[in-house]
Amino acid sequence: MTKQNQTLWTEHIGVIDDMHLDQSHVIATHVFFGAEPALVDPGPASTVANLEAELAAHGLAFGDIRHILLTHIHLDHAGATGTLVARYPHLRVYVHERGASHMIAPDRLIRSATRLYGADMERFWGKIRPVPEQVITTLAGGETLRLGERTLSVYDAPGHAPHHVIYFDKASGAACVGDTAGVRLPGFARARPATPPPDVDIEAWLRTLDVLSGLEPRLLLLTHFGPIEDVAEHITNYRETLVRWAEFVREGMASGTDEATQIARLQALADEELHIESEADFARYKDASPVDLNWHGLARYWRQRAAER
Numbered sequence: 001m002t003k004q005n006q007t008l009w010t011e012h013i014g015v016i017d018d019m020h021l022d023q024s025h026v027i028a029t030h031v032f033f034g035a036e037p038a039l040v041d042p043g044p045a046s047t048v049a050n051l052e053a054e055l056a057a058h059g060l061a062f063g064d065i066r067h068i069l070l071t072h073i074h075l076d077h078a079g080a081t082g083t084l085v086a087r088y089p090h091l092r093v094y095v096h097e098r099g100a101s102h103m104i105a106p107d108r109l110i111r112s113a114t115r116l117y118g119a120d121m122e123r124f125w126g127k128i129r130p131v132p133e134q135v136i137t138t139l140a141g142g143e144t145l146r147l148g149e150r151t152l153s154v155y156d157a158p159g160h161a162p163h164h165v166i167y168f169d170k171a172s173g174a175a176c177v178g179d180t181a182g183v184r185l186p187g188f189a190r191a192r193p194a195t196p197p198p199d200v201d202i203e204a205w206l207r208t209l210d211v212l213s214g215l216e217p218r219l220l221l222l223t224h225f226g227p228i229e230d231v232a233e234h235i236t237n238y239r240e241t242l243v244r245w246a247e248f249v250r251e252g253m254a255s256g257t258d259e260a261t262q263i264a265r266l267q268a269l270a271d272e273e274l275h276i277e278s279e280a281d282f283a284r285y286k287d288a289s290p291v292d293l294n295w296h297g298l299a300r301y302w303r304q305r306a307a308e309r
């Protein structure tokens with residue numbers, strides 16, 4: 001484990017490396033310890049065995065976990081949920097009301113992911129199982145969750161997806177932000193946007209970042225990957241990068257250049273911003289936030305905006 005991770009294995013909050021596709025530092029599951037332990041984003045169905053082993057290594061069994069808190073329903077965050085509830089029916093699952101029906105009947109979620117991932121679908125994400133309706137608590141933002149001695153505030157957080165929430169633990173200052181604050185792997189100074197199709201909304205996203213800043217968190221817990229302590233600087237940088245990428249894609253579309261060239265140019269911008277040096281880091285970013293998907297998500301956003309006028 002990196003030093004960054006070790007600092008977070010405190011008595012309150014932990015970070016588990018899901019080891020997606022056997023790579024470290026791509027997908028994290030966060031754990032709130034305490035009288036009613038909770039997992040934030042259990043990750044993909046393909047990494048459940050690793051999640052169980054990692055919990056055991058830190059003295060927790062799945063029987064001890066009481067709650068699964070989903071930031072949103074994308075498979076890299078929530079794909080394991082149905083599998084886990086089938087094995088551990090006592091678990092309670094919290095999810096945005098806009099995403100709940102897709103957890104109960106995941107066919108559409110699977111179809112939409114299959115369009116993006118094709119033949120890699122099962123290898124990447126495993127088998128997606130439905131979540132029984134009776135274990136689900138739906139959220140819209142504005143709720144207060146009392147999990148034992150811990151109190152979490154829930155905020156509606158559209159932008160990356162309309163079914164995204166942020167969980168804020170005021171006592172520790174930790175905000176579980178899912179993909180709201182981008183993708184920033186350990187050792188990197190700034191974040192890369194995560195803008196896959198089909199639901200990106202830049203205007204909503206900027207408002208969500210305002211809400212997040214207003215909470216003045218001491219710690220951001222990113223699903224990709226782990227704790228961020230330079231919170232204010234991170235959010236400022238991320239906002240700038242998100243706007244720059246969105247404008248870059250809009251200008252590329254207006255120029256009439258072919259799609260492959262536009263994607264290659266966005267990739268060049270992304271590489272220049274992050275100064276990625278090792279093949280391993282390049283592969284991690286490609287897994288956590290593939291630039292071609294990001295381009296398609298932003299292009300779709302601009303086409304929809306144009307159609308609304």
Ligand SMILES: [Zn+2]
Pocket residue numbers: 072074077160161179
């Ligand atoms: Zn996502």
